[in-house]
Amino acid sequence: MNKQLYSYANTTVKKPDFPLAVKVVMIDLDGTLLDTAEDLALAANLMLQDLGRPALSVATIKSYIGKGIERLIKRALTGDLDGEPESQLLEKALPIYKKHYAENVHVNTKPFPGVKEGVAQLLQAGFHLACITNKSESFTLPLLQATGFHDYFEIILSGDSLPRRKPDPLPLTHICKHFNVQPHEAILFGDSLNDATAARAAGCHVFCVPYGYNEGHDVHELDCDAIVPSLVEAAQLIVKAVPNK
Structure with a gap:
């Protein structure tokens, strides 16, 4: 592919040719590897029920993930992406949510289409694989x-593995x-x-999937090297970099 120019953070960089030569593939969990929205929503609504609050749709809670x-x-408590509930309410809600999510972490969760096949291709090609998520290790x-x-x-690496998590670059x-x-030599x-x-x-x-x-927000608004339909297509756009001599 021909190199094209695109802007990011007030700088102009070259968009790379494909396939990209990398050694390490890092994969996000929620929304990339696994479809966790229904179980996250289930736990949220059980929490809201315990607090005497109305349930929210899965679509609404899906927009709260990230x-x-x-x-x-x-x-979920405020109905606002940047909302801050009263500290006492949050303190009460946190352990309730964690209890319900721990009990329902794998009720409806499943890999997205192409994930198993894509991961298999990456392993066969010999890439080092890492998982980076903001979800708690527990x-x-x-x-x-x-x-x-x-x-x-x-x-x-989970959200509590290091002092800072995504969008901070530290986990990467x-x-x-x-x-x-x-x-x-690494890609996320x-x-x-x-x-x-x-x-x-x-x-x-960085490659982004559109199904997460x-x-x-529309994933096409993001600054990434490619929008890939699934991990299968993502695996086809990279090759194992030759080791340094």
Whole structure:
């Protein structure tokens, strides 16, 4: 493909030729690897029921996903993406939500179409695989175990694994250091502004899928190297980089 110019953060950079040569593939969980919206909504509505509040639609709660569970709870309580409920209400709601989500973490959750096939292609090609999510480790690990993906990842970073999480670049730079690669030798597959922002700040490549959550916004508005229909197509746009001599 011909190189084209596009703008990001007031700088002009070259859009890369495909396939991209990388060594590490990082994959987001909610909205990219797994469709978790129904179970997140189930837990939210059970929480709201316990608090004597009306239930919300799955579509509404889906638009609240992307900044971690605490932010999801704040949005469910206020009906506002940037809403801040009273501290006492939030303090009461948090353990209720966590209890319900722990009990229902894998009721309806399933891989998105093409995920199993795409991950299989990535493994066969010899890429290092990492999972980076803003979900708490107490939910991330059981969910990956239940869906059969846990052992495919050489490292899993949850929202509470490091001092900062996406959209901060720290999880991505941590992965690069773990595998002793340069940022341009790594790529993140994601579905949201969090993913695109973190990847650009870290200096990594980023592909986005259109089927995820992205807080209700169109994924085509994001600054990424490609919009890919599934992880199968994503795997076809990268090749294993040749080791440095």
